[in-house]
Amino acid sequence: MKTTMLRSIQSSLTRANNSASSPSTHSLLRRGYSSESAPERKVTVLGAAGGIGQPLALLMKLNPLVSHLSLYDIAGTPGVAADVGHINTRSEVVGFMGEEQLGKALEGSDIVIIPAGVPRKPGMTRDDLFNINAGIVKSLCTAIAKYCPNALVNMISNPVNSTVPIAAEIFKKAGIYDEKKLFGVTTLDVVRAKTFYAGKARVPVEGVNVPVVGGHAGITILPLFSQATPKANNLSGEDLTALTKRTQDGGTEVVEAKAGKGSATLSMAYAGAIFADACLKGLNGVPDVVECSFVQSSITELPFFASKVRLGKNGIEEVLGLGPLSDFEKQGLESLIPDLKSSIEKGIAFANKS
Ligand SMILES: NC(=O)C1=CN([C@@H]2O[C@H](COP(=O)(O)OP(=O)(O)OC[C@H]3O[C@@H](n4cnc5c(N)ncnc54)[C@H](O)[C@@H]3O)[C@@H](O)[C@H]2O)C=CC1
Numbered sequence: 001m002k003t004t005m006l007r008s009i010q011s012s013l014t015r016a017n018n019s020a021s022s023p024s025t026h027s028l029l030r031r032g033y034s035s036e037s038a039p040e041r042k043v044t045v046l047g048a049a050g051g052i053g054q055p056l057a058l059l060m061k062l063n064p065l066v067s068h069l070s071l072y073d074i075a076g077t078p079g080v081a082a083d084v085g086h087i088n089t090r091s092e093v094v095g096f097m098g099e100e101q102l103g104k105a106l107e108g109s110d111i112v113i114i115p116a117g118v119p120r121k122p123g124m125t126r127d128d129l130f131n132i133n134a135g136i137v138k139s140l141c142t143a144i145a146k147y148c149p150n151a152l153v154n155m156i157s158n159p160v161n162s163t164v165p166i167a168a169e170i171f172k173k174a175g176i177y178d179e180k181k182l183f184g185v186t187t188l189d190v191v192r193a194k195t196f197y198a199g200k201a202r203v204p205v206e207g208v209n210v211p212v213v214g215g216h217a218g219i220t221i222l223p224l225f226s227q228a229t230p231k232a233n234n235l236s237g238e239d240l241t242a243l244t245k246r247t248q249d250g251g252t253e254v255v256e257a258k259a260g261k262g263s264a265t266l267s268m269a270y271a272g273a274i275f276a277d278a279c280l281k282g283l284n285g286v287p288d289v290v291e292c293s294f295v296q297s298s299i300t301e302l303p304f305f306a307s308k309v310r311l312g313k314n315g316i317e318e319v320l321g322l323g324p325l326s327d328f329e330k331q332g333l334e335s336l337i338p339d340l341k342s343s344i345e346k347g348i349a350f351a352n353k354s
């Protein structure tokens, strides 16, 4: 029963990850790439006792590609680590608490996932989190540069449109920046676009794929429904406009429904687990692993942009282009540029002051 449930979670993680044409966890296992023979991989979660951190720790504990799971927070991690650590899956779990343990938490990490920071309350924008979260991200990235400079960094903390540029500048200052290893996690936008599209088009959600490009806030989130598969002929222009708006406002929909108790945590943990799994597969040499992510980019005039990226043994193997856009999407792209540009510049300026 337990094994069946674990298998079904693992396979749904992989099935949902269908923007990648990568083989499923099951096919990896069938090819003799079992947890016993998979390479050792250490994954560290910073902010592991939080609303996202806890379910994300659980999902990473269920991933057979992880051999060491390191859980760090400023408080509460011993309990989370003891709890998750009792689950009978491959990885060894260690909890670390407080700044003096941050170095040990990070040492030897292959992937560092960062959901540390404050979430929104109703009425706030993601940018309203900047003042607190920018400082948290800056100090965590300074530690990453020191203790695990080669790790892939999966940035979840908001505002992603600014925290990713902050991380890049901190890494540049430390002399360790590798643009192939820094990712803003925008997978939740893809997860939402798939769910909303499947609902509207009345197609089975498991087979749906929708690229989402741009950034991760309001109109900077640009789902490309013209490229959605399977093609739906039953959607009007109005339907596509409504789907786009709902995807852009997905975070706010959850913030309002939680009415002061935070923002998306469970769906974000799921999305974060999907993205980390794709990074692990890339590191392990699985071919053709493709996910959308907010990365250093030259596909538009902006230095960072979310688009499909191909993942490999060193992180990003290729930043893929946007593909053909509808007139509506071209307009969306044009309108998002100034917003995204100013969020990127704000992050860069913050990291370089003092
Ligand atoms: N990229 C995305 O799609 C999404 C991003 N988010 C963002 O993720 C962040 C976290 O959200 P929640 O987990 O709901 O918040 P939360 O408040 O429940 O958890 C945050 C955790 O970070 C910890 N923390 C604070 N300062 C830290 C530091 N210096 N080092 C390590 N840990 C530290 C806190 O102790 C807490 O346990 C927020 O900024 C939120 O806006 C949320 C949903 C989606």
Ligand SMILES: O=C([O-])CC(=O)C(=O)O
Pocket: 119, 120, 126, 158, 188, 250, 251, 252, 254, 255, 263, 264
């Ligand atoms: O909306 C928020 O504040 C959290 C977030 O980024 C999301 O749910 O997409």
